[in-house]
Amino acid sequence: MSIQVKDICKQFGDFVALDKVSLDFPTGELVALLGPSGCGKTTLLRIIAGLEQADSGQVLLDGDDASGTHVRERQVGFVFQHYALFRHMTVFDNVAFGMRMKPRPQRPSEKQIRAKVHDLLKLVQLDWLADRFPAQLSGGQRQRIALARALAVEPRVLLLDEPFGALDAKVRKELRRWLRNLHDELHITSIFVTHDQEEALEVADRVVLMNQGHVEQIGTPEEVYRQPATPFVYGFLGSVNLFRGRIDGETVRVGEDVLPHEANELEHGAEVVAFARPHELDVVPDAHSDAGVAARITRILAFGVTARVELDGLNGAGGQHFEVELTRERVAHLNLVEGQSVRLVPSRLKVFERNGTTGASA
């Protein structure tokens, strides 16, 4: 089922949770709503489910306005961050709950329910836990049971609210992959909310980035990561180095230092912020060059495949911290040591006008 939201507004007191949000969720896709806490993503999900009422705007389920439809009749599956399993029921009864609550004429027989529950428990690979109580399960198992329970009523959409938020890192990673496989098997239209960018990029077909009640960018994981549309998206997805400066012809001037930058539509003298990811910066020992931003190495972390160099800005970028990712060979080749003064030269720089969202890449 396709979902559309149109001009959704929602306020809690003075706090604007959603400000005219319009989105399209096509049938069969797995979409991530990604953003920092308080950006309105959970509120939007709850409005789609019907657990929250929008102040204005429409939710269209399969093209029909659902504003007047009760949660019960929306046929959505909802998975909560803290599982919300019924603690006094066994796993089996939890999964069977939705089917047992149906009005008598539509209710499957107890035998059909039994078969269906066992199918679902097999699907989430926890068939052997049917007689346990939720308290006897680990967090990851509980969330899989919660998912089985949501799927039991054959929902037309699946909504997941920070489904892995309460789990530890290792289990999260496993469940992420597992959820993706499950979606590939079932192809049910799914929306999941997360504040974890890695999770969104790894699992979703498409990512919707939200900030302060607005949609910042919509795109495939690759698009949003490679071509961030706004400074917010740039900063939110992955670590990033930031330079504040002014456009000066073909360069960005940061204090007295200069960053090379190709010509674009930005006016001469425009105040800009420039972004570069850690792997898009190179370190050049001071003596060799006068291009780039001056910085001093504070720490070299060389335990991984790549080495991470942390630096403090000097001159124009004083007081700022930078992070550069280099190969270990490069670090050895340059003889970098902590405390050394160097210059940072970006291989790729994304420039945004300050207080604006007009972007241009170099």
Added chain:
Amino acid sequence: MAGATTLNWAAAAHADTAARFETRDATRETPLVKWLVLGLSLTFFAVFLLLPLVAVFVEALRKGWETYWTALAHEDALSAVKLTLTAAIIAVPLNLVFGVCAAWAIAKFEFRGKHFLITLIDLPFSVSPVIAGLVYVLIFGAQGWLGPWLAAHEIKILFAVPGIVLATVFVTFPFVARELIPLMQAQGREEEEAAIVLGANGWQTFWYVTLPNIKWGLLYGVILCNARAMGEFGAVSVVSGHIRGQTNTLPLHVEILYNEYQFAAAFAVASLLAMLALVTLGIKTWVEHRAAHASRDETPPEALQDAAS
């Protein structure tokens, strides 16, 4: 009084900590302090709690079993028992329903005047029961607001069973609600939301999800509510009129017998109330035990990690 009504869910966990605290040299107090504190509290317990309880039974049986049985089998005593039971049988279910409704409204919905309602629920605890009784006299009495209308329609509330029931309901109102509000607030709305999304209607959600989650707290509240309903003196005394064999509850009957210098009979009837208290304590301890058990089951045994799956 109000503070004593909350079910102690974590009692079991505390016992372990206390034992560990006591067995370690680094945290142990000197024997002197230990025995001083223990001695003080045990002496206090013996003098102020145990002694009166024993005294009730000793005084009741002072003139032998025969007097004891005669006092209990007296028709006024039996009618007092009947009235006390009637009042409790009406008041407790009413407060059960009111209490669950109030707690549900407060814990699950946001509305204007919520804090006012919470404060209001405590009113019967904070106001003297005598005042509560007087309020009913003021409303339903012959000179009261509704008095003339009631008299014209020949409805008797004051100095009759309805008055006693009303006073009992008023005095025992907070027990169930106060027990449930913190419990339901702590449990939040998520399970109910999950039930609704899964297609359950309001009644199904309450019956299959909410009620099982609050059953121990609810039972605890009902037990306390019942104990108070049967033992209430002040408010009932004001509205009852003390008509023997008609509007006397057990506590009022005890007072009358005592005022007539029938000490043995008074204590015999009082021993009934004392036994009621002991039974209540017994059930209460059992409920606490079960509740602690239930809540202990809810702490996840992290030994069952995902690795096992």
